[in-house]
Amino acid sequence: MAWEYYLVVMLVYLGTDLLAVWGLNLEFGVAGIANLAYIVVVAAGAYAYAIVTLGPSSGNGGFQTYIGGFTLPFPLALLVGAAAGALVGTLIGLTGLKRLRQDYQGVAMLVVSLMVTTIVSADIGLFNGTAGLALIPNPFSNLDPDTARWAYVALVAVCCLIGFVVLRRFTTGPMGRTLRAMRDDDTAASAAGKDVVRLRLVVQAVGGAFGGLSGALLAGFIGGWSPSAWAYIETLAFLSCIIVGGRGSDLGVSLGTLIIAVLLLQGVQFLPQIASSPGLSEDFGWIILGAATIAFIWFRPQGVLKERRPRYRGESPSKLPG
Amino acid sequence: MALAATGPLLEVDHLEKHYGGVRAVDGISFTVERGSITGLIGPNGAGKSTALAMIGGFVQPSGGRIRFDGVDITGMAMHARARIGLVRTFQMARVFGNLTTLENLLVAAPRQRGERAAGVVGGRRAWRSQEKELVSEAQAMLETFSMAQKANDLAGTLSGGQKRAVEIMRALMMQPKLLLLDEPMAGLSPSLSRHLEDVLLKLADGGLSLLLVEHELETVDKLCGKVVVMAQGKVLSEGRMSELRLSREVQDAYVIG
Numbered sequence: 001m002a003w004e005y006y007l008v009v010m011l012v013y014l015g016t017d018l019l020a021v022w023g024l025n026l027e028f029g030v031a032g033i034a035n036l037a038y039i040v041v042v043a044a045g046a047y048a049y050a051i052v053t054l055g056p057s058s059g060n061g062g063f064q065t066y067i068g069g070f071t072l073p074f075p076l077a078l079l080v081g082a083a084a085g086a087l088v089g090t091l092i093g094l095t096g097l098k099r100l101r102q103d104y105q106g107v108a109m110l111v112v113s114l115m116v117t118t119i120v121s122a123d124i125g126l127f128n129g130t131a132g133l134a135l136i137p138n139p140f141s142n143l144d145p146d147t148a149r150w151a152y153v154a155l156v157a158v159c160c161l162i163g164f165v166v167l168r169r170f171t172t173g174p175m176g177r178t179l180r181a182m183r184d185d186d187t188a189a190s191a192a193g194k195d196v197v198r199l200r201l202v203v204q205a206v207g208g209a210f211g212g213l214s215g216a217l218l219a220g221f222i223g224g225w226s227p228s229a230w231a232y233i234e235t236l237a238f239l240s241c242i243i244v245g246g247r248g249s250d251l252g253v254s255l256g257t258l259i260i261a262v263l264l265l266q267g268v269q270f271l272p273q274i275a276s277s278p279g280l281s282e283d284f285g286w287i288i289l290g291a292a293t294i295a296f297i298w299f300r301p302q303g304v305l306k307e308r309r310p311r312y313r314g315e316s317p318s319k320l321p322g
Numbered sequence: 323m324a325l326a327a328t329g330p331l332l333e334v335d336h337l338e339k340h341y342g343g344v345r346a347v348d349g350i351s352f353t354v355e356r357g358s359i360t361g362l363i364g365p366n367g368a369g370k371s372t373a374l375a376m377i378g379g380f381v382q383p384s385g386g387r388i389r390f391d392g393v394d395i396t397g398m399a400m401h402a403r404a405r406i407g408l409v410r411t412f413q414m415a416r417v418f419g420n421l422t423t424l425e426n427l428l429v430a431a432p433r434q435r436g437e438r439a440a441g442v443v444g445g446r447r448a449w450r451s452q453e454k455e456l457v458s459e460a461q462a463m464l465e466t467f468s469m470a471q472k473a474n475d476l477a478g479t480l481s482g483g484q485k486r487a488v489e490i491m492r493a494l495m496m497q498p499k500l501l502l503l504d505e506p507m508a509g510l511s512p513s514l515s516r517h518l519e520d521v522l523l524k525l526a527d528g529g530l531s532l533l534l535v536e537h538e539l540e541t542v543d544k545l546c547g548k549v550v551v552m553a554q555g556k557v558l559s560e561g562r563m564s565e566l567r568l569s570r571e572v573q574d575a576y577v578i579g
């Protein structure tokens with residue numbers, strides 16, 4: 001049924017968006033790293049998943065060329081995707097070895113994002129250039145289509161569950177506190193004995209793993225992946241989820257993702273299609289997204305759910321932080 | 323080790339900092355003895371903040387050496403200096419604005435289990451008991467500074483004087499050997515200043531060494547044993563405040579500067 005198919009797509013997108021937004025919120029919302037190249041780690045995960053599941057590039061009549069080419073089982077392939085995200089995230093993080101002001105850091109990473117897209121698009125041998133990779137195997141293709149679709153939803157849900165537990169280890173407790181201190185004032189954090197350079201690399205590795213897993217799950221679901229799927233503007237969409245939801249709050253940004261990704265970007269698909277301008281509804285979604293983000297920055301900069309800090313009465317926190 | 327423990331705590335040797343043609347600090351040498359409060363005074367632009375920034379590791383010197391506790395720390399990163407007990411505060415108080423006052427103190431505690439890989443992987447169980455101790459330590463410190471009622475307020479909402487107090491408490495949480503303070507009394511009400519003076523004196527009695535940049539000569543008089551006078555990037559003279567007051571050189575520097 002059409003509505004059921006649509007629901008599955010929404011749920012898978014919601015789950016993969018959540019993973020990516022959590023990772024970027026860890027970097028930007030919690031640790032203060034303006035990683036405008038975040039979508040690159042998502043792409044790294046997707047491509048890695050593709051080339052370790054597609055088999056040799058001579059397969060399928062050799063109509064697409066790419067490096068590597070293996071046939072790993074999907075749990076392993078997802079781990080490879082996460083690892084690729086972590087690796088690329090760390091590499092992007094190396095731009096922060098020379099300490100830059102946050103705005104310059106953001107610009108540097110935006111340039112990285114554009115550079116990588118250009119290179120991957122131009123180089124056919126790497127990931128088949130602009131055309132991208134197709135026929136990426138779905139792990140449940142041996143099940144009947146309906147079951148396979150819901151199995152994929154379950155897979156994404158399990159990944160989100162595990163992801164959220166891991167995420168909270170970094171955003172709460174002493175670690176989360178230290179990262180937020182670094183976000184608020186990195187100089188004062190160094191003066192308090194925190195190795196800011198090392199912490200940033202760790203955060204970008206962990207955030208990268210979240211993005212990589214997100215990308216791997218997307219690639220497995222869609223079955224294809226090309227440069228048009230990871231334009232730099234996608235990073236801005238994730239940032240919008242964070243700003244609308246509440247920078248630094250895990251629950252807040254999850255809510256923000258629900259609001260932005262589903263209601264706006266997917267919801268506009270319910271708008272009537274106008275035959276003469278086929279891209280209209282998508283453009284319309286970006287406009288709503290931009291307007292909502294600006295409105296929040298102006299009128300509610302703390303987002304829907306403000307970041308909460310633990311309050312202490314006696315010796316233990318009386319409330320858990322958000 | 324035996325040698326290190328007996329020499330001066332801090333030795334500054336021909337330290338220089340040039341900004342283009344400006345010699346902000348122009349070859350200064352002095353020492354800070356263990357358990358002392360040493361003052362660093364001089365007119366505006368004398369190079370005091372720059373000197374402190376170099377000692378703390380925020381600014382790399384153009385020349386000269388710095389030794390702390392017998393170790394050459396000239397090229398050491400700021401966070402590494404903090405970890406060996408050389409802790410600074412800033413002339414403009416810097417707090418972590420979106421953390422609570424109490425958290426500002428907690429974050430500075432050294433060797434936290436929850437910050438290490440094992441603590442992150444192990445979760446709450448790995449760091450809960452240490453955290454509990456740190457919380458009561460921080461709460462006791464807030465009491466000392468009469469700020470217990472601000473414990474759960476976001477540090478960004480505090481007044482200037484309170485932020486400075488937070489910064490000093492945060493520094494103390496790190497169990498420093500030498501505390502570098504850049505004009506800690508600036509902007510404080512007279513009563514808060516008196517309070518802080520008393521606290522600093524008590525800390526020095528407890529064995530903490532202090533290097534204090536201060537404009538207010540009255541404070542310097544009250545707190546500091548030795549005073550180093552800087553003007554135009556150089557050390558003009560050093561000695562006890564009572565002697566320095568009589569010196570022509572020092573008087574001229576203050577009037578001219």
Ligand SMILES: Nc1ncnc2c1ncn2[C@@H]1O[C@H](COP(=O)(O)OP(=O)(O)O)[C@@H](O)[C@H]1O
Pocket residue numbers: 341344345346347364365366367368369370371372373
């Ligand atoms: N980052 C900088 N760039 C250029 N000049 C500087 C810089 N920092 C300090 N200076 C100059 O160095 C001199 C000493 O400054 P500072 O150490 O702040 O003096 P003080 O703290 O004694 O008032 C001043 O002339 C100041 O203008």
Ligand SMILES: [Mg+2]
Pocket residue numbers: 370371372413
């Ligand atoms: Mg100064």
